[in-house]
Amino acid sequence: MTPAIPPLVVMGVSGSGKSVLGQALGQGLGIPFIDADDLHPASNKALMAAGIPLSDADRFPWLTLVGATLARGVADGHASVVACSALKRSYRDLLRSHVPGLLLVPIDGPAEIIARRLETREHEFMPATLLASQLATLEPLEADEAHIRVPAELSVEEAVDLVRTRLTASAAATPR
Numbered sequence: 001m002t003p004a005i006p007p008l009v010v011m012g013v014s015g016s017g018k019s020v021l022g023q024a025l026g027q028g029l030g031i032p033f034i035d036a037d038d039l040h041p042a043s044n045k046a047l048m049a050a051g052i053p054l055s056d057a058d059r060f061p062w063l064t065l066v067g068a069t070l071a072r073g074v075a076d077g078h079a080s081v082v083a084c085s086a087l088k089r090s091y092r093d094l095l096r097s098h099v100p101g102l103l104l105v106p107i108d109g110p111a112e113i114i115a116r117r118l119e120t121r122e123h124e125f126m127p128a129t130l131l132a133s134q135l136a137t138l139e140p141l142e143a144d145e146a147h148i149r150v151p152a153e154l155s156v157e158e159a160v161d162l163v164r165t166r167l168t169a170s171a172a173a174t175p176r
């Protein structure tokens with residue numbers, strides 16, 4: 001059965017694996033993938049490249065663009081999957097204000113795994129030194145935030161299977 005797919009945001013700190021999983025989910029579920037990294041204004045990229053964490057004021061216009069991008073997909077009749085850190089509850093609320101049916105896909109794992117991933121990857125503008133600030137900023141999901149949690153230890157294929165299985169199960173459980 002093909003589940004009805006809600007707009008998805010793969011979230012977590014830098015280096016948790018959002019871009020890789022988001023891309024794989026887009027392919028696996030047959031929906032567009034957008035990396036929120038690509039929606040940052042040059043000013044945000046310059047701050048991060050200089051090792052300066054973004055403030056709420058830096059992030060809100062960017063998150064508004066991310067939310068509008070998700071909403072455009074819904075208006076066009078399809079879900080999209082976005083990779084976006086979405087670290088604070090207020091950021092996620094802003095995204096949900098654009099797409100109320102938003103389903104979060106948080107990637108959770110020990111800081112050591114994430115730090116190791118950051119050490120071995122190349123990034124256009126994000127230095128590994130910002131991981132500490134990302135972890136300090138991350139606000140855990142609250143009980144009313146719809147989500148499918150993905151352990152960082154899973155392979156990308158296992159993570160896609162987990163999300164697909166959970167989507168199918170929740171579609172089967174939803175009364176028509």
Ligand SMILES: Nc1ncnc2c1ncn2[C@@H]1O[C@H](COP(=O)(O)OP(=O)(O)O)[C@@H](O)[C@H]1O
Binds near residue numbers: 015083122155
């Ligand atoms: N499930 C995974 N298992 C092993 N390595 C992974 C996994 N997901 C991502 N990676 C690797 O970790 C690094 C960070 O992944 P990336 O998707 O860029 O993270 P983010 O978008 O959250 O910053 C990359 O080198 C990527 O290849």
Ligand SMILES: O=C(O)[C@H](O)[C@@H](O)[C@H](O)[C@H](O)COP(=O)(O)O
Binds near residue numbers: 018085087123
């Ligand atoms: O401060 C933020 O809100 C995040 O840093 C977010 O903007 C993202 O994490 C960066 O664009 C780096 O990209 P990765 O998360 O892909 O490393």
